[in-house]
Amino acid sequence: MIRVRLEPDGKILEFPRLNTVLQLLNRLGLRFNQVLVIRGPELLTRDRRLYAGDELTVRRVTSAG
Amino acid sequence: MKCKSCREPAMVDLPSHNAAFCGPCFLRYFSGQVRAAVKAQAMFGPGERILAALSGGKDSLALANELLEQDCRVSGLFVDLAIPGSSDRARAAVEDFCRARGLDLVVVDLAAEGLAIPEVKRRVRRPVCSVCGKIKRHFFNRAAARGGFEVLATGHNLDDEAARLLANTLRWDGAYLSDQGPLLPAEDGFVRKAKPLYRLTEYETACYCFLKGIEVHDAPCPYSRGATFTSYKRLLDDLEHNSPGSKFAFYDGFLNRGRPAFEAQQAGLGQGLSPCPECGSPTSGDICGVCRIRRLLRGED
Structure with missing residues (x-):
């Protein structure tokens, strides 16, 4: 299971199987430069592989006022 | 994906530059973009005093941090809008940031000025975002002039500038198009205004803050829902996605080839x-x- 926290709204999502960051972004309907995808101390580019047990943060970068 | 500079695993993907960078190389690239902006537009020179307007968001804190690291003489300015549940958190983020870096901070409290934004919102009939912007710009200029600063710097990035350009262009607003840009010279009681992040997108400022460990206030303003600028940014994002680099080309082309025409058209039309x-x-x-x-x-x- 891959656990994803969405920021800034704080929503938590879980995905049983995802291979790459790009797959995750496609599932979320997001583009890679609209969000930061964070795993621990790293920013992940869209080609990076994901693994069972990963805990990710997806942080929106578009400011809205 | 490998870093274009050192071939380590990349953390930041920048198709607009046909590049990807690891953390340290991205931070060098970011500093280079700020230096290029300051130099290309002659925004400020060594020893000039800069007042950086800080909202607590990623762009303004990235700006202040980078100016400090480039040994600029920078102080911070926070305008407390007195919006419940928002302004206090933004102010805490700015105060923590400044305290951690020994950065002088000037605070303007709009409630003490009789201009708390919730009260303004209740009384004016225009969209509050434009009124709030007018009030903030007023106090930015007043604080900079009274404090003896040569320059007021804001964290406007390429997305902000391109969205504003699109809005001005859709209205063919000659007056705004004649003076939109990353540098407004000092004039008639207005201090010089500079936007050193105009070459960088908000994705890049967000990456910078993460890599620098800067804690930002990222909750949207509760009054900004449905702001038209957000929809313009979405349109430009679609364009950028299909044609990387088009956002910068749109803005940079305007500065080099569009604005001079509007400046000439508007010459002598401005009110004293x-x-x-x-x-x-x-x-x-x-x-x-x-x-x-x-x-x-x-x-x-």
Whole structure:
């Protein structure tokens, strides 16, 4: 299971199987430069592989006022 | 994906530059973009005092951090809008940031000025975002002038500037198109204004803050829902996604080839400025827009 926290709204999502960051972004309907995808101390580019047990943060970068 | 500079695993993907960078190389690239902006537009020189407007968001804190790291003489300015559940958190983020870096901070409290934004929102009939922007710009200029700063710097990025350009272009607003840009020279009571992040997107400022460990206030303003600028940014994002680099080309092309035409068209059309009789700020009217809002709130208009 891959656990994803969405920021800034704080929503938590879980995905049983995802291979790459790009797959995750496609599932979320997001583009890679609209969000930061964070795993621990790293920013992940869209080609990076994901693994069972990963805990990710997806942080929106578009400011809205 | 490998870093274009050192071939380590990349953390930041920048198709607009046909590049990807690891953390340290991205931070060098970011500093280079800020230096290029400052130099290309002659924004400020060594020793000049800069007042950086800080909202607590990623762009303004990235700006202040980078100017500090480039040994600029920078102080911070925070305008407390007095919006419940938002302004106090933004102020805490700014105060923590400045305290951690020994950065001088000037705070303007709009409630103490009789201009708390919730009260303004209740009383004005225009969209509050434009009124709030006018009030903030007024106090940015006043704080910079009173503090003896040569430059007021803001964290506007390429997305902000391109969205504003699109909005001005959709209206063919000649007056705004004639002076939109990353540098506004000092004039008639207005201090020089600079936007050193205009070459960088908000994705890049967000990456910078993460890599620098900067804690930002990222909750949207509760009054900004449905703001038209957000929809313009989405349109430009679609364009950028299909044609990387088009956002910068749109803005940079305007600065080099579009704005001069609008400057020539608008030459001599601007109204003269004189000090507002109530607050001394430069204005083209009888009194300045902010004093007019004060009068409205006092029930005098």
